[in-house]
Amino acid sequence: MKVTLVGINAKFIHSNLAVRYLKAYTEDLEYQCSIREFSINDRVERVVEELIKEESDVIAFSCYIWNIEFIKAVANIIKVINKDIEIIYGGPEVSFNGKDFLENNPGEYLIEGEGEKTFRELILYKLELKKDPNREEDSYLRLLLKNIKGLYYKERNKVYYGGIRSNMDINDVVFSYTKEEELNNKIVYYEASRGCPFGCKYCLSSVDRKVRFRDIEKIKSELKFLIDKKVRLIKFVDRTFNCKESFAMDIWKFIIEQNTETKFHFEISADLLTEDEINLLSKAPKGRIQFEVGVQTTNNEILKNIDRHVNFSKIKEKVEEVKKLKNISQHLDLIAGLPGEDFQSFKNSFNNVYTMEPEEIQLGFLKILKGSPMSKEASKWGMKYSPYPPYEILKTNKISYLELIELKKVEAVVDKYYNSGKFNTILKYFISKFNTPFDFYYSLGMFFQEKGYFDRNISASDYYNVFLKFNCEKLKENNFILREIIKYDYLMFNKKRGIPNFLKDEISKAEIKSIKEKIFQRGFKFEKNGYHIEKFNIDVLNFINNSNILKKEIYLVYNHNNDQIVQYID
Numbered sequence: 001m002k003v004t005l006v007g008i009n010a011k012f013i014h015s016n017l018a019v020r021y022l023k024a025y026t027e028d029l030e031y032q033c034s035i036r037e038f039s040i041n042d043r044v045e046r047v048v049e050e051l052i053k054e055e056s057d058v059i060a061f062s063c064y065i066w067n068i069e070f071i072k073a074v075a076n077i078i079k080v081i082n083k084d085i086e087i088i089y090g091g092p093e094v095s096f097n098g099k100d101f102l103e104n105n106p107g108e109y110l111i112e113g114e115g116e117k118t119f120r121e122l123i124l125y126k127l128e129l130k131k132d133p134n135r136e137e138d139s140y141l142r143l144l145l146k147n148i149k150g151l152y153y154k155e156r157n158k159v160y161y162g163g164i165r166s167n168m169d170i171n172d173v174v175f176s177y178t179k180e181e182e183l184n185n186k187i188v189y190y191e192a193s194r195g196c197p198f199g200c201k202y203c204l205s206s207v208d209r210k211v212r213f214r215d216i217e218k219i220k221s222e223l224k225f226l227i228d229k230k231v232r233l234i235k236f237v238d239r240t241f242n243c244k245e246s247f248a249m250d251i252w253k254f255i256i257e258q259n260t261e262t263k264f265h266f267e268i269s270a271d272l273l274t275e276d277e278i279n280l281l282s283k284a285p286k287g288r289i290q291f292e293v294g295v296q297t298t299n300n301e302i303l304k305n306i307d308r309h310v311n312f313s314k315i316k317e318k319v320e321e322v323k324k325l326k327n328i329s330q331h332l333d334l335i336a337g338l339p340g341e342d343f344q345s346f347k348n349s350f351n352n353v354y355t356m357e358p359e360e361i362q363l364g365f366l367k368i369l370k371g372s373p374m375s376k377e378a379s380k381w382g383m384k385y386s387p388y389p390p391y392e393i394l395k396t397n398k399i400s401y402l403e404l405i406e407l408k409k410v411e412a413v414v415d416k417y418y419n420s421g422k423f424n425t426i427l428k429y430f431i432s433k434f435n436t437p438f439d440f441y442y443s444l445g446m447f448f449q450e451k452g453y454f455d456r457n458i459s460a461s462d463y464y465n466v467f468l469k470f471n472c473e474k475l476k477e478n479n480f481i482l483r484e485i486i487k488y489d490y491l492m493f494n495k496k497r498g499i500p501n502f503l504k505d506e507i508s509k510a511e512i513k514s515i516k517e518k519i520f521q522r523g524f525k526f527e528k529n530g531y532h533i534e535k536f537n538i539d540v541l542n543f544i545n546n547s548n549i550l551k552k553e554i555y556l557v558y559n560h561n562n563d564q565i566v567q568y569i570d
Contacts, residue, residue, distance in 0.1 A: 001130050002032040003123070004056040008047070008067040008074075012039045017189040017237065018062040018091060018115065020176030025116040026123050027174070040070050048077045056085065058126070060119075063091035065367065065390035072105060079106040088122070090115045092204060093389065096371035098152040102159045110152040114194075117168055118150040170194050170212040175222045183229040189237050190226070192219050192251060196239035198269075200296075201306045201373040202335070202366060205239045213247055220254050227260045234264050241266040245274055252277070256284045265290040270322070271314040278321055286327040293319060296335045297345070298352040305339045305381075306374070312352070319356050330358040336407045337366035337393030339374075339381035343403045347438045350410075354437040360419045363411035365404065366393040409445030410438070412454065416463065417444075422493045425544055426467055429485050432547075433475060443474055461500040464490050468502065481538055481549055488540045488556070495532050495558045505535045515555050532558040 005023055007016025016037055023033050034054065038047050051059055051074070059078065061071045075087050087107035094101045098110045111118045125144050145153060150165030170193070177183065193213045196205035226234055242248040248268075255264050270293045281289065297303060298312040322328050332353050336346050353361055368375050368385040378385070382397030395401040417423045418441075427440075434440040447470050448454055458466075464486050468479050487503045515533055539550040 001058070001126060002034070002054070002056045003058040003060060004051060004054045005033065005035045006051065006059060006061050006071075007035070007037040008061070008070055009037060009039050010066050012041070013187050014039070015183075015186055015188055016062055017176065017191065019060070021116055021173060022060070022090075022119045024174035024176040026120050029120070029123055029127065031123060031127060040067055044070065044073045044077065047074050048081070051078060052081055058086045058088060060088035060090065063089055063093040065093050065369070068093045068389045075106050088119075090119070093370075096204075096369075099159050099161060102152050102154055108154050112150045112152065113165060114150070114168055116173065118148060118165055121148045122151060167194075167208070167210070167212065171215050171218070173214070175218075175225075177222075177226065177229075181229075183226065183231050185230070185232045187233045187235060188226055188231045190223070190234050191237050192241070193238045193244075193247070197243050198240065198308070199373075200308045201377065202338075202369065203239075204369055204372055211240075211243060213244065216247070216250050219251060223251075223254065224258075227258055227262050231262050234262060236264070236266050239267065240269050240272075242268045242272050242277065245272075245277065249277060249280060252280055252284070252289070255288065256280070260288075263288060263290060265292065267292045267294070269294070269310065270318040271310050273318045273322070278318075278325070281322065281328060282325045284325075284327050287329065288327070290329045290331065291322065292331045292333065293358075294333045295349070295353055296333060297338055297341055298349040299341060299345045302338050302341045302345065316352070316356060319358065323357065329360075331360040331362060332356065332358040333362045333364055335364045335366050336404060337383075337396060337399060339377065339383070339396065340398055341396075342398040343407075346399070346407065347436070350438045350441075351436045359421070361414055362419075363407065363414060365408075367391050368393065406442070406445070409449050409454070410441050413445045413448060414441050417441075423464075423489055425485050425489045425540070426464075426482075428544075428547075429482060430467075444470060447474060460494065460497075461490070461502075465500070465502055484536050484538045484540055485543065487534065487536065488544075491532065491534055491556075491558050495560050499534070505537075507533065507535050511535070515557075519557060530560045532560065534558065 005019035007019045009016055016035075019035050019037075023035055026033065034056075036050060036054065038050070047070075059075075061075065063071055071089075075089075078085055078087070086109070088109040088111065089101065089105070089107055090111035094110055095112045098112050102110045109122060111122070125141070125148065128144065129141060145151075146160070146162060148162045151162045153160055153162075173191070177188065191214070193211055195208060195211040196203070197209055197211055198205075199209060223234070266289070268291050270291070293315065295312070295315060296306070296308060300311060303310060303312070319330060319332070322330060334346070334349055334353060341349075350361075350363070366374075366385075368378055368383065368391045370391070374383075377383075382395075384394045384396075386392050386394060393404065395404065417427060430440050430444075431437050434443065448466075451466075451469075453466065467482060467486055471477050471479055471482050483503065487499070487505075490503060491499065512533055534556050536554050536556060537551065539548075539552045539554055540556070541554075542548050542550055
């Protein structure tokens with residue numbers, strides 16, 4: 001019997017942890033199991049073709065809100081091509097209302113909740129049946145199938161359920177990555193604990209607040225394996241990684257001690273960080289650790305509405321302490337459309353988070369997940385949301401559909417300009433010209449909308465040129481100073497492309513020769529094709545360091561081989 005486990009990832013560089021768990025947990029059974037991974041950017045037809053070529057008896061899909069419609073399309077076509085291929089569904093998107101899903105979609109089985117043990121028992125049943133297909137009506141086999149907890153199965157178009165399966169011992173989970181896998185430069189997902197101690201109403205983790213922790217020594221051994229495989233980034237999927245201080249400290253200490261280029265990403269609750277943890281984190285090599293902090297809103301009343309028992313002032317205090325370490329990247333999340341939060345409140349939340357200067361700000365939009373406490377309260381807050389995955393909020397009694405659409409535009413420009421880190425000097429210039437940071441990004445987002453930039457592809461250089469047009473049309477200001485600032489940021493990240501015409505300043509060969517001689521006298525060594533000299537008409541470095549704008553001719557030497565080094569020549 002051959003089974004293909006299918007992961008449809010959000011991006012090509014991602015890997016699917018769930019399908020690997022299932023394969024690892026059944027490695028000792030006598031069946032052929034393969035893993036195929038695709039992304040939602042693949043064509044449905046290509047995925048179908050690849051899966052049909054596998055010639056599997058069973059195809060199992062790992063289902064999430066971002067891939068369920070894609071999976072349904074693939075499953076339907078597979079059944080048209082070969083009705084004898086059996087289909088299994090599993091994952092959070094199909095776990096809440098499994099009976100309804102299986103009744104309305106092609107397929108024979110659906111695994112609810114944690115899948116390792118259920119999948120293993122189903123494979124054992126299939127192997128027993130494979131010995132003699134005529135025994136399908138055998139009372140022993142029927143009892144075997146009927147008693148598989150956590151399984152929905154279809155017989156003669158009727159769906160049956162084996163009952164709720166209790167949570168497994170997390171230390172029974174088998175490490176899912178193999179020596180044969182090519183993981184170099186990949187993003188790998190890793191689980192050190194399951195569950196979350198908190199009860200945020202929008203989250204499925206609120207249904208069961210028990211947290212189960214894996215054995216520390218086993219974790220260290222597995223992480224060492226991934227480090228040796230030169231994985232680019234290990235993203236811990238733990239819902240609140242630092243909910244148990246001793247556990248988090250032990251793993252962080254191990255990671256800090258490693259000699260590796262691998263980076264590690266954790267979702268944490270910043271308010272729980274202790275002095276001991278921050279002291280330990282201060283020893284981490286720069287860039288080794290990344291934190292994702294779910295702020296969601298800075299309005300304490302809204303936090304109460306979602307049963308999120310934290311205080312923003314405590315989060316702010318801890319985020320700022322981590323920022324002072326200067327070695328850890330922080331990604332802060334906000335959610336628009338929360339119950340009771342209006343446009344002004346969200347604007348305030350954005351401004352509060354922006355002043356903390358995290359490396360990234362993610363503006364998300366509330367998803368009303370099936371089975372979450374929020375889904376039961378939707379009418380109370382006047383919530384209307386899409387009936388299609390990912391069930392995103394459309395409006396509430398406090399924020400309109402059009403206001404949420406405007407926030408989508410803000411989200412797009414924040415992600416492009418702020419989160420990329422490639423426009424910092426330009427952003428500094430503009431923020432000072434608006435009442436609040438939000439006002440700037442709102443104005444820029446609306447400008448993008450007016451010009452149709454969201455509806456077409458624009459070049460890398462055009463993303464800079466936009467600011468000259470924005471400055472003229474919205475602020476009615478001369479572009480002389482701004483042009484110099486744009487040129488500085490552009491060359492920091494695009495040195496080898498050459499400077500676009502709208503930023504060019506002609507420098508004579510005599511000027512270049514004179515500047516090179518001065519630089520050479522100061523000990524700077526020129527590598528062939530390894531540098532770029534640019535003339536500026538303002539002291540741009542003075543603006544960066546002191547916010548002063550001085551009209552003055554200077555030359556900057558950009559080193560192609562080191563993005564951090566800029567030689568300043570008077």
